[in-house]
Amino acid sequence: MQSYSELYGVIAMFIIAVLIAIPLGRYMGKVFLGEDTWLDVVLNPVDRFIYRLIGIDENVEMNWKQHIKVLLMINFIWFVLAMLVLTNMAHLPFNPDHNPSMPLDLAFNTAISFITNTNIQHYAGETAMSYLGQLVLMLFQFISAASGIAISIVVIKAMKEGINLPLGNFYFYFVRTCTRVLLPICIVLAIIFLYNGVPMTFQGKDTITTLQGDTVQVSKGPVAAFVAIKQLGTNGGGFFGPNSAHPLENPNYFTNMVETIAIYLLPIALIFTMGYMLNRKKLAWIVFGIMTLGFILLVVPTISMEVRGNTAIAKMGINNISGNMEGKEVRFGSMASAYWAIATTVTSNGSVNAMHDSFMPLSGMCAMLGMMINAFYGGVGVGFLNFYIFMILAVFISGLMVGRTPELLGKKIEAREMQIAMIVALLHPFLILTGTAIASYLYAHHPEQYAAWLSNPGYHGFSEMLYEFTSASANNGSEFAGLNANTAWWNIADGIVMLLARFIPIIGPVAIAASLSQKKYIPAGAGTLQIDTPTFGIMIIAVIIIIAALSFFPALTLGPVAEYFSF
């Protein structure tokens, strides 16, 4: 059996993150409310300079449509720019390794993948990207993370008591997210990585001589900065192909701990930001409790599956004592890798330190469930928006059960809100299931033509396709790498799914929150359903399981479940 130190490592990664997230959330609350914080001295002039530079007044009130418009505009401009860079990298500077430009479909997939905070990578960074390309992608990881956080602040602002609430200015939230949240933390993270041997250079490949005497070309680049934001912004797009399994992206157990913590640090902190901004600390703890319970429910089986190892290998008489190690790094071990897998899938991060394709069938299923639910912590900002939709649905049903027409924090939920909430709730299963259905149909009816897609036929192959669409729709970006997804069909299908799955679940909750914010505020009485209670927490969990998880039951049955029982 393994030593307990692996377990302590996992527990430490969780507790440290929560201990940092609580004050960080409070700090972020102050940042977005415009209250004084200790970085003001340095950053106020910086912010002012940025506002003047782009010529906007950060004090102008925006309604929800203006917020969405600005968000879409920022994202669109950078999308066009990224397409230009990615398709012309070969001729642009910062390309010491002379990597080629991207073909159009791959560039489309990659650009969308990075603006949507998905970061599915159908390429390997070291051979397919110039440093300029990498820098653009790095910038994107800031933009998409800041977009998500800024828009979630709009929803939080709309959840306050009262009527006709001010929703603030999108630029204000966006700029402050970058300068006061992402940038400072990234600098700290990057320095930690630097000291642990992660490269940070604009020079090309290095040549090293191995112990055997062979010479090997080793790719490097501005990795430390890149890794910091990819972990922190729930982005997940790696600098190198193998992502954080690569020794230069994640050199040792310590950096692995730091990177793991960075994965869910902001999503957890944002819960407490909400608690601070709304002055509803109890609600924040209940939301945190629900999300953590969901997280643990996925972590525990995954870790136990991976640590127990592969029975098929054990039957062959091979020592399986350190767990299922296929596709995992020895320096992290099976437990920390399993923990990362769930952390990265529940949060829509998508960076990996092990190959999910090689996980035990039900561990792979837990990773997929994390993405199918996509609201246990969730992506920065958007995780809360997804959770908000579940809250609306749970409030609607449980509000009725206590004998009142449903209300969320004093605002009545009526037909319009239900309509939007249902569209958003439907979208995720729709995209995943129809996407996988079309792929399955093509593969089943034209097996020769599409044979190259799947390296593993059968149930596992099905899981690979299901995983791919789940990852795209959850804006996660991790992959079951057995799928050969760099084909025009997958690039474009993924791209469309990512776009829809990113922006509709952003627009929907904002529209609902804005519509509720216009409504009469009904002060809570003894007969009002309190949403900051454990009972309501159970209700949300039930809604999540029945709506989000059970819709995938038949699909999962044909993938990981069938694979599991076929052992």
Place this chain on the structure above:
Amino acid sequence: MTNKVINKASIGGALKQSFLKLNPATLILNPVMFTVWLGTAVMACVCIWIALGETSQGSLSYNVTITIILFVTLLFANFAEAIAEERGKAQANSLRKTREDSPAKLVLPVGEIYMNEVITIPASKLKKGDVFICETNDIIPADGEIIEGLATIDESAITGESAPVIREAGGDKSSVTGGTKVLSDKIKVKVTSDAGESFLDKMIELVEGASRQKSPNEIALTILLAGFTLVFIIVTVTLKPFADYAHTPITIAAFIALFVCLIPTTIGGLLSAIGIAGMNRALKANVITKSGKAVETAGDVDVLLLDKTGTITIGNRKATHFHALSNVDKEYFKQMAVYSSLADETPEGKSIIELADMNVSVQQLENPRFIAFTAETRCSGIDCNNLRIRKGAADAIKRICEKAGTMFPEEATHIVQSISMQGGTPLVVAVNENVIGVVELQDIIKTGIKERFDRLRKMGIKTVMVTGDNPLTAKYIAEKAGVDDFIAEAKPEDKMNYIKVEQMQGRLFAMMGDGTNDAPALAQADVGVAMNSGTQAAKEAGNMVDLDNDPTKLIEVVEIGKQLLMTRGTLTTFSIANDVAKYFAIVPALFITYIPALQGINIMHLHSPQSAILSAVIFNAIIIPLLIPLALKGVTYRPIGASALLRRNLFIYGLGGIIVPFVGIKLIDMIVTYFF
């Protein structure tokens, strides 16, 4: 009111309706059941296909069985709605019946001599605006307003209350209801609505579905259910290519069974029955609702505005003591108090005369001129024998004294305060603008009213007492009766203003009223219950009419509203929770033949794929009629606080909704296996 509302005839009618409601044009309003209808149609085609020789879809008998069960599911859902409608109609009809048979003495609108120009016509021929006459022992043929005369009326036919009531022209007790009986005297009544357009008729229409509009919450819930239906359409449709990939053929019957079982048919089938049953329950409490929305809103009410008199206290205040000022002769004071009350028809005035027990009559007075009470002056009195006798609230008399430049004596102020402190109402009597004493009136608080207010408080509803009393008296009674707040010295517009201000803060109001001056407040309130005895204006303004004229009825109305919403919520929860078991019944059944390893998720150990699917579909169908009684009766509301209530309902209907189908499907599977 008869309790045996479901008789053989109404069940027969409901059965007939169940088939008529299969018309897809009407069914499409209910998206959940409409998809079941489509599924049934597809299955019928499959059966024909098999009969023509297709072999890939399983045996004909199996497919026919599935088709029949789906068809029965539809019938059950329709039956639920139909039986609720029948019940409502039966209740309404029993209220309506009495008057349609009675003859009406129509007064012809020609000439001035009424007596000779009356003709008798059937009640159903009366039109709005017609005037009819009712004498002793006549049944009043239609709803109307008395325009002349006064009569004692037996309203037991609708209210069940045997004590006769007095109705008279003018004032707030001028309405009469069709079907009630005049016991004495004669009245002339103007018809207020055409035959077939009374509140009762509107209510029947509402129940029958023709003009029944979905309430806002019902629409939102329908959207939720339609959303669930869509999710399961996606789940079922995409399963086809998945199965193709896994080389697992699935029969059409299995697809449709999976789909029908997963969509929320239980709540979908019972939803409109629940809404109608809510109105029926109101009707059973003798409250006519003008819309389904009103019942729903009643469940949300935060504040109840209650008149003190008749609601919190029994009837009216009575004079209990004469407090003459120390320098005034007691007998003189009594006499003046009686003089001032001679023309005062209010119960208070009459009680002063009773208490004084003096032999005085109007004839003894010289040049009597009566000063009527108005809400503005808040005092009444008489001018006679060169005396100006006034009696009224302390502040009103004080104003008169101030105007005349006389002192309002210190002693009177003390008496007024001490009476008020003990919950009494002081009536100050002044002669020629000089105060001579105070009459003490006392209220008697209804027994059991405090407990009802406690219950309301636990429900989270604030009670506000409205009274014309001074603040001290009001406070004493408010505390004694246990209301949360009061509006003292209320003028009619005060009610309205109070409602407006509180509504601005987001509270929902319910109030009851009868008078014309209540009408604006009734219209402003979110739930306005007008008393049937009240004026037509009040009845038009409110959104409910209480046939019993019982001011405490508001409490029942609120509970009916809450019950309605809770029934919707709990059955939705139950319906959705059922899906867990159904997944575990059907999903293994779909694949086991081709992927035997999946036997592992057949946790119920159902006998065979066919028996599993059949059991799930049968369970899905019979749960609807099993829940009809609950849908009609409503889930019992308990004022235990929202969180406790949620816990309770989540435990019963959520956890129960998960467990019951596991047990039910397993049992049905055992029975089905026995037969097949």
